[in-house]
Amino acid sequence: MAAQGVEFAQVSFTVEGGRSLLNDVSLTIAPGSTTALLGRSGSGKTTLLRTVNALVRPTGGRVLVGGQDVSQADVIALRRGIGYVIQETGLFPHMSIERNVGMSLELAAKGKSEIAARAAEMLQLAGLPAEMARRYPWQLSGGQRQRVGLARALASEPAVLLMDEPFGALDPLTRAEMQTMLRELLHRVGKTTLIVTHDLEEALYLADRVVLLDAGRIVAELPAGEVRASEIPQVKAYVAATQRGGAA
Amino acid sequence: MNEFLRHHGSEIARLTFEHVWLTASAMLLAAAIGLPLGIVLTRQRRLAKPVLAVANILQTIPSLALFGLLLPVPWLGERAARLAVVALTGYALLPILRNTYAGILSVDAALIDVANALGMTGMQRLRKVELPLAASVILAGLRTATVTCVGVATIAAAIGAGGLGELIFRGVASVDNGLVLAGAVPAALLALGADGLLGLLEKRMAVRR
Numbered sequence: 001m002a003a004q005g006v007e008f009a010q011v012s013f014t015v016e017g018g019r020s021l022l023n024d025v026s027l028t029i030a031p032g033s034t035t036a037l038l039g040r041s042g043s044g045k046t047t048l049l050r051t052v053n054a055l056v057r058p059t060g061g062r063v064l065v066g067g068q069d070v071s072q073a074d075v076i077a078l079r080r081g082i083g084y085v086i087q088e089t090g091l092f093p094h095m096s097i098e099r100n101v102g103m104s105l106e107l108a109a110k111g112k113s114e115i116a117a118r119a120a121e122m123l124q125l126a127g128l129p130a131e132m133a134r135r136y137p138w139q140l141s142g143g144q145r146q147r148v149g150l151a152r153a154l155a156s157e158p159a160v161l162l163m164d165e166p167f168g169a170l171d172p173l174t175r176a177e178m179q180t181m182l183r184e185l186l187h188r189v190g191k192t193t194l195i196v197t198h199d200l201e202e203a204l205y206l207a208d209r210v211v212l213l214d215a216g217r218i219v220a221e222l223p224a225g226e227v228r229a230s231e232i233p234q235v236k237a238y239v240a241a242t243q244r245g246g247a248a
Numbered sequence: 249m250n251e252f253l254r255h256h257g258s259e260i261a262r263l264t265f266e267h268v269w270l271t272a273s274a275m276l277l278a279a280a281i282g283l284p285l286g287i288v289l290t291r292q293r294r295l296a297k298p299v300l301a302v303a304n305i306l307q308t309i310p311s312l313a314l315f316g317l318l319l320p321v322p323w324l325g326e327r328a329a330r331l332a333v334v335a336l337t338g339y340a341l342l343p344i345l346r347n348t349y350a351g352i353l354s355v356d357a358a359l360i361d362v363a364n365a366l367g368m369t370g371m372q373r374l375r376k377v378e379l380p381l382a383a384s385v386i387l388a389g390l391r392t393a394t395v396t397c398v399g400v401a402t403i404a405a406a407i408g409a410g411g412l413g414e415l416i417f418r419g420v421a422s423v424d425n426g427l428v429l430a431g432a433v434p435a436a437l438l439a440l441g442a443d444g445l446l447g448l449l450e451k452r453m454a455v456r457r
Binding site: 053076077078080082084086087092093094103104107137138152156162 | 362
């Protein structure tokens, strides 16, 4: 499927009891671009991400994917067109790697040989050897599991790719390897990608644009290249916080 | 011993068969009700508390009393075996219901999230993710229910429903320990056998993570 843009129009989300997790968020994501949603824990970045595939239903405003209002869409069809990657736990433990990766095709009632072929292709794309197909998630390392998660999300050829702290559970070396792989892969496949992270380096390395959220609001939206030099106080604070190791 | 078996062997075999039949019928019935109902409760969670409470109360009624209480019920009271199967079903229901409900709810929320995000329908999620991952817990419930059923079924003889309890009751009445054992030992073996078999199955269903 061709990459589709995503638009948030005055999106709000208030939970029962009145606590507001998203507050009047408006944002346009260009087709084929990679955007990082950056912010501290509880800033609303994951909630915002989950409005795109309707895992969260906004209490106000609209979310558009490819120009279509998510709240009006057939939710099953919508989700099948959107890839979703989460931290480590996302693989089905009772299914082989091949079945995990091919699940979107299995749901679309494709034939066995087509599923096997696509799974093999996706494993290769994610940099995994073909013999992984027959293994089970518990037999894989954290990094390998994350690659499988990515392969699964891409197998349906989604128009949009959502990633929620995809590398949050990995050690720094594996994390760096995965970032290199993902960056290269995103350039190749050209998906509209939204990545939730609290890691500034990761955001700058992977994304074209960076959106900083704080307490459910967007406080800055910048091209990745302008983040370090930004004069916006919240951005400056975030940048400063990541440079305390004395590197600068 | 040999003498005893020559006298009672065929009777023991017949009563064992009756016992298995009572238990198996009740288990099938209880599973047919408990499994779907347990699944429905995970979808309609506000119903869970009252329904589980009713099953719980059922479980606490002394079995002899339950058999007695059901005796005057029109259609049920006509045939002792019919009544026994219904009462046993009541006892088997709670473990099946409770474990089905708890097993499905214990599936990792992140996996449910992913299942939804992949665009699974509710039915696909149930079949492909929730039931396989809850299988060993559900089987544990079936196992508890079966063992309970085998035990309680001995009481069914008190209302003339047959089964191994008949030998036990007769043995107690005539102070004949041999007769009591002739009923109790096969009943115990049945319970152990069912427990072991279902335990094996349960282990095979467990998912490594």
